[in-house]
Amino acid sequence: xSIIKSVTCPVCxxxxxxxxxxxxxxxxxxxxxxxxxxxxxxxxxxxxHRLTTPLIRKDxxxxxxxxDEAIQKSAKILANANYPILYGWSSTDCEAQRIGxxxxxxxxxxxxxxxxxxxxxxxxxxxxxxxxxxxxxxxRHRADLIIYWGCDPWSAxxxxxxxxxxxxxxxxxxxxxxxYLNKVKAAAGRKKxxxxxxxxxxKERHPHIAPIVGDNKPPEILNKKGRKLIVVDVRKSMxxxxxxxxxxxxxxxxxxxxxxxxxxxxxxxxxVEKVAxxxxxxLQQLTDAMTSCEFGVIFFGMGLTQSAGKFRNIDVAIxxxxxxxxxxxxxxxxMRGHFNVTGANTVFTWQSGYPYGVDFSMGYPRxxxxxTTVVDILxxxxxxxxxxxxxxxxxxxxxxxxxxxxxxxLIVIDPHMNATSLVGDIIFPSSIVGIEKEGxxxxxxxxxxxxxxxxxxxxxxxxxxxxxxxxxxxxxxIKLKKLEVx
Amino acid sequence: MVQEKLNLILLTGRTIEQGVGKESGKSxxxxxxxxxxxxxxxxDMNKLSLKNNDHVxxxxxxxxxxxxxxxxxxxxxxxLVYIPYGPWANAICSTKTTSIGMPSFKGTPVEVxxxxxxxxxxxxxxxxxxxxx
Numbered sequence: 001x002s003i004i005k006s007v008t009c010p011v012c013x014x015x016x017x018x019x020x021x022x023x024x025x026x027x028x029x030x031x032x033x034x035x036x037x038x039x040x041x042x043x044x045x046x047x048x049h050r051l052t053t054p055l056i057r058k059d060x061x062x063x064x065x066x067x068d069e070a071i072q073k074s075a076k077i078l079a080n081a082n083y084p085i086l087y088g089w090s091s092t093d094c095e096a097q098r099i100g101x102x103x104x105x106x107x108x109x110x111x112x113x114x115x116x117x118x119x120x121x122x123x124x125x126x127x128x129x130x131x132x133x134x135x136x137x138x139x140r141h142r143a144d145l146i147i148y149w150g151c152d153p154w155s156a157x158x159x160x161x162x163x164x165x166x167x168x169x170x171x172x173x174x175x176x177x178x179x180y181l182n183k184v185k186a187a188a189g190r191k192k193x194x195x196x197x198x199x200x201x202x203k204e205r206h207p208h209i210a211p212i213v214g215d216n217k218p219p220e221i222l223n224k225k226g227r228k229l230i231v232v233d234v235r236k237s238m239x240x241x242x243x244x245x246x247x248x249x250x251x252x253x254x255x256x257x258x259x260x261x262x263x264x265x266x267x268x269x270x271x272v273e274k275v276a277x278x279x280x281x282x283l284q285q286l287t288d289a290m291t292s293c294e295f296g297v298i299f300f301g302m303g304l305t306q307s308a309g310k311f312r313n314i315d316v317a318i319x320x321x322x323x324x325x326x327x328x329x330x331x332x333x334x335m336r337g338h339f340n341v342t343g344a345n346t347v348f349t350w351q352s353g354y355p356y357g358v359d360f361s362m363g364y365p366r367x368x369x370x371x372t373t374v375v376d377i378l379x380x381x382x383x384x385x386x387x388x389x390x391x392x393x394x395x396x397x398x399x400x401x402x403x404x405x406x407x408x409x410l411i412v413i414d415p416h417m418n419a420t421s422l423v424g425d426i427i428f429p430s431s432i433v434g435i436e437k438e439g440x441x442x443x444x445x446x447x448x449x450x451x452x453x454x455x456x457x458x459x460x461x462x463x464x465x466x467x468x469x470x471x472x473x474x475x476x477x478i479k480l481k482k483l484e485v486x
Numbered sequence: 487m488v489q490e491k492l493n494l495i496l497l498t499g500r501t502i503e504q505g506v507g508k509e510s511g512k513s514x515x516x517x518x519x520x521x522x523x524x525x526x527x528x529x530d531m532n533k534l535s536l537k538n539n540d541h542v543x544x545x546x547x548x549x550x551x552x553x554x555x556x557x558x559x560x561x562x563x564x565x566l567v568y569i570p571y572g573p574w575a576n577a578i579c580s581t582k583t584t585s586i587g588m589p590s591f592k593g594t595p596v597e598v599x600x601x602x603x604x605x606x607x608x609x610x611x612x613x614x615x616x617x618x619x
Contacts, residue, residue: 036502036505036506037509044509047510060619116587121586121588155500155501156500156505210532210562211528211560213561213564234497234566235561235566236561237560238560241560246561251495251566302592303499310584310586310588370584370585370587373583374587375583375587375589376583376585379583394613395512395572395576396572399549400548400581402616406617406619422613
C-alpha cells in the first residue's frame with residue numbers, strides 16, 4: 001500500500017492538484033480531498049465499464065480485433081476520406097492533442113474540440129472585445145466580490161468555491177465558510193420544524209406555498225464585510241442557495257440585464273421599473289455592490305453561452321467588466337468544463353493559429369465558426385468519416401447531428417464504453433490520462449499543470465498519444481504509397 | 487384547472503448526479519437515473535396534475551422523449567423545464583447553431599404531456615431507435 005500526494009484530478013477545469021490517493025494492489029483504494037466526481041473518476045479505472053480490447057463492427061455487432069489491425073483499418077478510412085471530422089480532445093493531454101493536429105493536417109480534415117458546444121461562443125466574444133482576466137490564485141487571495149453568472153459550480157465544478165473563491169482563506173481575504181455553515185444550520189432547523197408540523201407534532205403554522213419568482217430583494221448582507229457571493233441564474237441552482245444574494249433573470253434576457261447594469265455603472269438612469277424581470281431598484285443595489293468592491297470577479301458558464309444571444313452575451317459581459325474597471329478592479333473568467341478543454345484550445349492555437357473548428361481541407365488551416373464547426377458540418381451532411389477521441393458526442397450533440405456522424409465510418413478512442421463507442425465502427429480502448437498516463441493539462445485560467453501516473457494501465461493498453469502516433473505513421477505510409485503509384 | 491399539455495421552454499444543463507454518473511460510466515444506473523429525469527416547476531406540475539416521478543412525454547420539432555418528472559427542489563422556475571445533459575435531453579434539443587457552431591441547448595420550445603403508462607427507453611434502446619445500432 002502506498003500513498004501518493006499532490007495528484008492532479010483529471011475531471012473538470014478546476015484541476016485540483018491536492019488530491020491524495022491510497023494505492024493498494026495496483027488499484028486506487030482511497031481518494032482524499034476530492035469531490036464526488038473526482039472519486040468516481042479515480043475509482044473508474046478498474047470498473048466493469050472499462051474497454052479492454054479494440055473492437056470492430058461486423059454484421060452489426062462489435063467483435064474484438066488486434067490493435068495493429070484496428071490501426072491499419074482506421075488509417076485507411078482516414079487516408080481515403082475526403083472530409084473527415086476529428087473531434088473531442090478535451091479529456092486527454094496536450095501531448096495527444098499535438099499529434100491530433102498533425103493527423104488532421106495530414107488527412108485534410110476538420111479538427112474541432114468540445115469547446116464548440118461549450119465555451120466556443122466565449123472564444124468568439126473574446127476575439128471581438130478581448131478579455132480582462134487573471135489567474136485563480138489572484139481570485140483566491142484578493143477577490144472580495146464573487147459573481148457566478150449562468151453557472152452552477154456546486155454541480156459542475158464542486159470544489160471551485162472551496163479552492164478558489166468564497167470558501168478559501170486567501171492572503172488578504174478570509175473564507176466565508178463559517179457564515180455559510182450558520183446559514184445551513186438555520187435552514188436545517190426550519191426544515192425540522194416543517195417536518196414536525198407535517199407529522200402533527202407541532203400545530204400547523206406555515207401552510208405550504210409554492211415558491212414564486214421575484215421574491216428576492218437584495219438583503220442587507222450586500223453591505224456585509226468580507227467576501228460577498230452573488231449568483232445570477234434563471235433558476236435557483238445549488239450554488240444560488242449558498243449565495244449572499246440570488247438574482248433570478250428571465251430566460252434569454254441576460255443580454256438586456258447586463259446592458260442595464262452597464263448603464264447604471266455609467267451613472268445613467270433607467271426609465272423602466274423592471275429589466276429582465278428584475279426591479280431596477282434591485283439592480284441599483286447590485287451595481288453598488290460591484291462598484292464599491294476592491295476586486296470583483298465574474299465567472300460565467302453555459303447560462304450565457306448556450307442561451308439566446310450566445311456570443312453576444314459574452315461580448316456584453318466583457319464590456320461590463322471594461323466599464324467596471326473605470327470605477328474599481330474587476331476580472332472575468334469562463335468556467336471551463338472538461339479538464340483539458342483549455343489545453344485543446346491552446347494547443348490548436350499554437351499549432352494552427354485557431355482555437356477550434358480548424359479546417360485543413362484546403363491544405364492550410366481555415367477557421368469560420370458556423371461553417372467549419374462540427375455540428376454545422378454534420379447538419380449539412382458534408383463529412384465522410386469521423387474520429388472521436390476523449391469525448392462522447394452521441395450523448396452530447398443534438399440527435400439530428402449525430403445521425404450523419406453514425407452514417408459514416410466512425411473511429412472512437414476512449415477508456416470507457418459510452419454512447420459513442422456503442423454506435424462506433426472501430427473502437428480503441430486507451431489508458432486514462434491523469435491516472436494511468438502522465439501528461440500536461442491547462443486549468444481554466446490557462447495555468448498548465450502536470451498530470452501524474454498513479455497506477456499501471458491494464459496489460460497491453462496503449463495511450464491516446466501512442467494510438468494517434470501509430471495511426472499518423474500508417475496514414476503517412478499510405479499517402480507515400482499513393483504518391484509512388486501516381 | 488388541470489390541463490392536458492403545457493408549452494414550456496427547455497433548458498439542459500449539469501447536475502452533480504449526472505456528473506458523478508458520467509465519470510463512473512455511461513452505462514451505470516446512476517447515469518441513467520440522473521439523465522432520464524426532468525425538473526419541473528411545482529405550479530406547472532400541478533397544472534398537469536403530476537406527482538413526483540410520474541412519466542411525461544416531451545416533444546419538440548426534433549422529436550419526442552419520455553422522462554420522469556421531478557419537482558425542482560429550490561425556488562420557482564415557472565415556464566421552464568430542466569433536463570440534465572445526456573442522450574435523452576439531446577433527443578429533443580434544437581440543432582440551430584445560429585451560424586456560430588453552438589446548438590441551442592437552452593431555449594428550445596417544448597410541449598409537455600403526462601405519459602403515465604409509457605416506458606423510459608434504456609440507453610441501448612434509445613440508440614437503436616434513433617440510429618439503428
